[in-house]
Amino acid sequence: MASQAATGEQPNVLIVEDEFIVALDLSETVRDLGYKVEGPFANKDHAFIAIDQRMPDIAILDVQTADGEVYPLADALSEAGVPLVFHSGHATPEELRERYPDAIACSKPCPPDQLIGMLARAKEGAH
Template sequence: MATQPTTDQQTVLVVEDEFIIALDLSETVRDLGHRVEGPYANKDHAFIAIDQEMPDVAILDVMTADGEVFPLADALTEAGVPIIFHSGHITDKDIEERYPNAMAAAKPCPPAKLVEMIETAREMAH
């Protein structure tokens, strides 16, 4: 299946400390025609990246190599970046309370559902 070239390529930040999952998420993002920022195994490296360039969308694992991702999620939310939490450590209810505009995908997330969430987040970013 050929990916259609897109003129409005967006940047998707991927923060995931499990190597295989990080590669899989990155591949899914690239297959959609977007640019991957990362993947980063810890939030401190992701903070450096967003200081250079704010992404259009972020996919975040909750538990990173250097602790919970919430400080990064707070900074992204403040900047208006749509977030997809991709984790086995948090419930939809937890997300709704703290990040009412964010989406949550439980691991393992079927690729088709993740693609749908990325597209929804992309539309929110416009």
């Protein structure tokens, strides 16, 4: 089955962020762009349940979630070919790109226009 990005529909974006206000802001920005939002999830365990039901086209991930580091989820998404956008204050973009060379990363706080650009780049790389 083709992903939404491949069929010309707006991608489904998974958001994992445990800071309530940041999660709401990210979700609103993503929705305003016409993307479909899965989440936001404050912990990776709930996000794992969501990706078992439906794999997203793009994922926006905070490194430190309510139930620990997001890396096991990021590994699963990366192995599935999902473009990753890290939005974190707990790891530098350089550290994240070292672990996930194809990932896009920014440090919090990230201005909305920068996030919009990162989503556009991730959409280009979506399967």
